[in-house]
Amino acid sequence: MTEELDSGQPERILLSTRKEYLDALERIAGLARRELRIFDADFFYLKIDTPRTHQLLREFLLRERDNRLYIAVHDTEYIRNDCPRLLDLLRQFSERMFIHQTQDDAARAQDSFVLADQLHFVRRPVQAQPRAVLRLNDEAESHSIYLRFSEIWDSSIPAIAATTSGL
Numbered sequence: 001m002t003e004e005l006d007s008g009q010p011e012r013i014l015l016s017t018r019k020e021y022l023d024a025l026e027r028i029a030g031l032a033r034r035e036l037r038i039f040d041a042d043f044f045y046l047k048i049d050t051p052r053t054h055q056l057l058r059e060f061l062l063r064e065r066d067n068r069l070y071i072a073v074h075d076t077e078y079i080r081n082d083c084p085r086l087l088d089l090l091r092q093f094s095e096r097m098f099i100h101q102t103q104d105d106a107a108r109a110q111d112s113f114v115l116a117d118q119l120h121f122v123r124r125p126v127q128a129q130p131r132a133v134l135r136l137n138d139e140a141e142s143h144s145i146y147l148r149f150s151e152i153w154d155s156s157i158p159a160i161a162a163t164t165s166g167l
Helices: 018-031 051-063 075-083 084-092 104-108 139-154
Strands: 012-013 035-040 068-073 095-103 113-117 119-123 132-135 156-158
Touching: 012 068, 012 095, 018 051, 018 113, 018 119, 018 132, 035 139, 051 084, 068 139, 075 084, 084 095, 095 104, 104 139, 113 139, 119 139, 139 156
Parallel strands: 035 068, 068 095
Antiparallel strands: 012 132, 035 113, 095 156, 113 119, 119 132
16 A cells, blocks of 8 residues: 655644654655665664554565665664564565664764655654654755765664574
8 A cells, every 4th residue: 555645745744742753654654656764773662663564664665676775773683683574574675675773973863764755754853752743745855864864874884684694
């Protein structure tokens, strides 16, 4: 199931609870057509491994062979220990899904966000706070989030591989 927007007009929606942020994550995942970029400290509060989010991410990756999912986190422990669905997606789509761990200046970033196609995003300025903003059909604002993600990605390293080596 994919979501379509009613209009191409930019929308700005303020969010005040974690539930609204999680709902916005699902909405953004449903809107994505080419790429998803996700940045979070550790995914503990993001609840990336729910059945619904797993389904949306899987549908996104299956939709087109060129679709890409980029994930950057400060700490991978939660993903490794508590996200079997996400790790299953990584095994299935290892050539199109990437999980990196931040380093250097990027490791101090306090915000979190999900960006789809440089057009839609949801962002919490301070990841520990529930307040967030959802922007839809906003190329200008989305471009600045894309540049922010690029800086974080450039200061990160591959962290979780699709297969376990050394066995």
